[in-house]
Amino acid sequence: MNQDIFQQMIDCYETGDAKSNEKLNELLRKHAVERRVFVQEIMDEDLIADELRAEQVKAIYSGDVSQQDIKHQDSKKIKWCYPALATVAAGVAVVAVGMHFLPKENLDLTGNTASPQQLDVEHTAIAKIITASTDAQWEELMQVGEELGSAQYRLVKGAAHIEFSNGVGLSLSAPAEFKIKDAFNIVLNEGKVRAHVPTSGYGFRIDTPNIDIRDLGTEFGLSVTQGGETKVNVFNGEIELYTATNAQPIQATEGYAATWKKGESEIALLSPEAEYPTFRSIALQRWKEYREKQLADPSLLLYLDFKNGGEIISSHVNESLSAETTNVVKVRGRWEQDSAYVIESLEQKITLPELNLEGDFSIQAWIYTDVFETSIRVIMNTEEEGLGRLHWQISRDGKVSPGFKVKKDSKIGKLELGTWHQVTLTYDAGSQLMKSYVNGEFQGESKRKVKSLNLTRASVGAWQNERHTARVIFGKIDEFSVVSRELSKAEIKESYEVGSPY
Helix, strand or coil: CCCHHHHHHHHHHHHCCCHHHHHHHHHHHHHHHHHHHHHHHHHHCCCCHHHHHHHHHHHHCCCCCCCHCCCCCHHHHCCCCCCCCCCHHCCCCCCCCCCEECCCCEECCCEEEEEECCCCCCCCCCCEEEEECCCCCCCCCCCCCECCCCCCCEEEEEEEEEECCCCCCEEEEEEEEEEEEEEEEEEEEEEEEEEEECCHHHHEEECCCCCCCEEEEEEEEEECCCCCCCEEEEEECEEEEECCCCCCCCCEEEECCCECCECCCCCCCCCCCCHCCHHHHHHHHHHHHHHHHHHHCEEEEEEECCCCCCCCCCCCCCCCCEEEEEEEEEEEEECCEEEEEEEECCCCCCCCCCEECCCCCCEEEEEECCCCCCCCCEEEEEECCCCCCEEEEECCCCCCEECCCCCCCCCCCCCCCCCCCEEEEECCCCCCEEEEEECEEEEEECCCCCCCCECCCCCCCCCECCEEEEEEEEEEEEEEECCCCCCCCCHHHHHHHHHHCC
């Protein structure tokens, strides 16, 4: 989550004037993660002045009000819109904080009726495919990033994770056939799914041929065979089970496991959680498969993953190109099964092998920084300075500095502390343009009149020479690679999206 964006939302909300309300609406539209946290914050901290309205909002948000009370009577008029808040100070009711179902006429922050055009374009999507295994195959051609509406879907092969507009996450493994009815209800006819339901999705319901499940904020696994047999595993929290033979719902809490057939249940052992896909397991498998493709790239000159080796790290593609480490500490990397190196002093560093890059090239790394202040942080610097020598650093204000000034209109701002970032440099010898990317987004470019780049004795993570004070990253390095070609924008974007575990 971007803490700066979240704080802007809070500041705009508390200011409450027309300009601040307009800014808040804009932030709510653009930032889904921060929006969910903001909505929860204003309810938990009682920032809404009118207690009666606050309770009504909490009821809607928690699912204590039936779905029929929430939805518009005409389902065709329901839209997935970003939440619009009404100004309580002006005496206007808050109609749907944190909900994505609003009637055709919506209230903006000033309390005026707003058309869908005023609230941005009309959205018909209910969920989105966030990640999928590389072998994922849908009955209809779909891919990661695809938005899903109210319709029937079938995952024929592989695994996929979808997220609903209310934050509910479903990880599915094939074969899986399901129908999305709305943001709080799907029908699962076949397949295996693991559901993660946050507070914003309280009351989310999955209907199966045997039972219907209403979630009370939890995590559970559900599998339905082609014959209709249903198995339920509650990994955390509580759910309600509805059957045709029971007048009252059955309360099932953490550790509950049962198989249902024709409305009758049989207690079962809780399945291992590993049997069910999760967002991270799908993303990890996708990254592993992508890395295999990356290692097979004939243009790859150097690839260090820091998983194996001590003082000497051999490149996966060329054992003669070995990096040397000094006093580094190995820790867990971006993924649970991977490693990274901590570098927090000048005595700790990684020294690259002799490498002279002729023509086009690209350099890429994953970095995790804990602090920016007091001095420049080094990603990778060569021993010497000048033409053909690269000094790739993080400035005192937290911006990646590849040795040239970034354009003023750059979208890339200050890096977030305490999180992983992917940084990339590319060079096109024909145009003599060196380009910088952060987290898959273009940052800036500059003319560099060099025929080759000399990386001899270049240092990663820590650096010092006679003219300058010590520069240390004060963080972690994971996956460092060099290729003898210019990576395209699409390749860099893909490598970030696949390589990010979040």
